[in-house]
Amino acid sequence: MLFSYLAHQRACHDKQRERAERIASLPEVYHQPLTPQDKAILAHPISALISSVQTASLNPSDVLTAYTKRALQAHAQTNCLTEIMIESAERWARGANRSGPLAGVPVSLKDMLAVKGYDACIGYSAMTGKPISYDGAFVRLLRRAGAIPFVKTNVPTTMLSFEAANDVFGRTENPHKKGYSPGGSSGGESALLALGGSRIGVGTDVAGSVRVPSHYSGVYAIKSSMYRFIKAGSASSIPGQEGVPATHSPMAKTLEDLETFWRAVFQMKPWEYDHSVLNIPWREVELPVGRPLRWGVLWDDGVVAPSPACLRVLKSVAEVLQKNGHEVVALDPPSPYEGLQIASQLLLADGGKTVAKSFRSFETNDAGMVPALRALGLPRFIMKIYAWYLRYIRRDPIYAGLVDNFYEKSVSEYHALIAKREDYRARWFKVWRDTEVEGGLGDKGVDFILTVPNALPAVPHRGMRHGWKACGYTFLFNLLDYTAGVMPISHVKSTDVVSPSFRARNAIERENYRMYDATAMEGLPVGVQVVGKRLDEERVLEGMKLIEKLMKGAGLAYTGISL
Secondary structure (H helix, E strand, O other): OHHHHHHHHHHHHHHHHHHHHHHHOOOHHHHOOOOHHHHHHHHOOHHHHHHHHHOOOOOHHHHHHHHHHHHHHHHHHHOOEEEEOHHHHHHHHHOOOOOOOOOOOEEEEEOOOOOOOOOOOOOOHHHOOOOOOOOOHHHHHHHHOOOEEEEEEOOOHHHOOOOOEEOOOEEOOOOOOOOEOOOOOOHHHHHHHHOOOOOEEEEEEOOOOOHHHHHHHOOEEEEOOOOOOOOOOOOOOOOOOOOOOOEEEEEEOOHHHHHHHHHHHHHOOHHHOOOOOOOOOOOOOOOOOOOOOEEEEOOOOOOOOOOHHHHHHHHHHHHHHHHOOOEEEEOOOOOHHHHHHHHHHHHOOOOOHHHHOOOOOOOOOOOOHHHHHHHHOOOHHHHHHHHHHHHHHOOOHHHHHHHOOOOOOOHHHHHHHHHHHHHHHHHHHHHHHHHHOOOOOOOOOOOEEEEOOOOOOOOEOOOHHHHOOOOHHHHHHHHOOOOEEEEEEEEOOOOOOOOOOOOOOOHHHHHHHHHOOHHHHOOOEEEEEEEOOOOOHHHHHHHHHHHHHHHHHOOOOOOOOOO
């Protein structure tokens, strides 16, 4: 145990020293203030950068210089970077494919993505000092498209938290307010993007890991469906886990950048780089113009009601849609709580053994995962007693229903859960089915689902002790394998206070609302989530574009962080 602890301390020290030395050894130009040319480059959407590189009016090395400068500034503010790959990126920029669909675009990557010559330790000290010997499928696609991977970004240990902190790299701060989470597990990405240190990043999502960071930090993301986006070759905290589909998904500074990136990736035929990607080219989608769209709003997942700030923003989007002739209805789906029960059991069906096996003695775990893994290690009868106590003494059937089934599953129990998942998906299928009847919408069908990405805005650090349990608004759509996008809409106002009449319905809601403070959170971003069917990425993007257009038309355009 002592040896393991000393090895952990040494690995963390060595890795942090390596990062610091890589930054310090960069040419002086990267440490200088932004020039007018740098600022002009950073202000351009990536479509303009690509065009300028393709026509030789802009050099990829100049683009890399501008983004490296800004990325280092963002890192100094938030501690968002892990691997500093600038030395290699300079070489890649000089040899970049200047006719590719991503010509000259610097791209940031979540720490888990494989880049030859660099670690992908995902916050575990035992995985440091082990450079990957190959480029992952997505990195190969990026470089052939002319893009330049240049930095990797921070994650929480286990990657099962809406935080971004570990002993190896430290804690990443929210780009809008110090002391708050940037989201997770793609939290380093969201912080970097929000501050303009990158315009395009790639994260992963198994319970909200690109969507909650986008909500917390004020950027854009679309969680892809399983097998639509490249994922082969990346590190994982739960390799082989497919009970709840985990997908690689892009994140962006703007919605325009997000669309440009999606199109460019599919122009490269990703199914030729990764055996798991479906051969589905990018499809041109136009939303119906002959009838209003029907938006089904999920106002409450039955576990944690949206906080006043998040509810206000959701209502504002719904109202703008209605004022522009669209139909907004309250969604009446199969129980989201039932989905949370199924998903939470599937994700950690192995009793948490896989995510825990890489820990060294005394290595810090995420505040939410500590009690979760401890509970999974208890004898089953103890959890049954605790569930009985919650249900009959505390009168909390919601929390009891989650605790009651939180234990390691046998193979036969796992198979039964998969069967439950498929039955649950079949019942949700009916939510959409009536939209396809001849003549337009049926009585119950919807075109899109609209909801919050999380019940709260960004929470204070260490808030994941309870905050991870309030993941239903995102986790649900991983279980269903639906495409889901998140976009920033507004910011928390000091007037977004909790009503004096509010009474928490269960322990999860109570603990989450204890973290909510509109005055302290003032200025933090608040987003909405736009959900479509499975493999519906193009259509969800169009839905997000419609909302952004209508919000701008109503004078409610989102304002992010300026340079």
